[in-house]
Amino acid sequence: QVQLVESGGGLVQAGGSLRLSCAASRRTFSSNSMGWFRQAPGKEREFVAAISRSGRSTSYADSVKGRFTISRDNVKATVSLQMNSLKPEDTAVYYCAASDTIVVITIAAGYPYWGQGTQVTVSS
Numbered sequence: 183q184v185q186l187v188e189s190g191g192g193l194v195q196a197g198g199s200l201r202l203s204c205a206a207s208r209r210t211f212s213s214n215s216m217g218w219f220r221q222a223p224g225k226e227r228e229f230v231a232a233i234s235r236s237g238r239s240t241s242y243a244d245s246v247k248g249r250f251t252i253s254r255d256n257v258k259a260t261v262s263l264q265m266n267s268l269k270p271e272d273t274a275v276y277y278c279a280a281s282d283t284i285v286v287i288t289i290a291a292g293y294p295y296w297g298q299g300t301q302v303t304v305s306s
Contacts, residue, residue, distance in 0.1 A: 184280045184295040191300030194268055202263040204278030204297055211259035215281045217293055218263045220274035227290055231263060235284035268304045275299040
């Protein structure tokens, strides 16, 4: 079982930056590919970014490419999402997720483990 705890959300003005972090409880964190998803009010949960077990492969939603960067530290068992040039449409609850595979996964169904979410609000 993997337990995930997100942190780093908050309120920021458009054009600003935030860094989300996700801490994993299991020592075998390095065996899991990881992902970030988000869900805005009234919308379905959507893929944001994912990173492979090794960290060498990443994938991003088109809407965040060039603005967001996912990274991981397998020693500290953490995965981060650096969000720059934030837009009001980035406002959502952001979720960290862990898979049971080593490769990048971009669909929510591929992740059995989820954090509780952290709110990101971008004001215009």
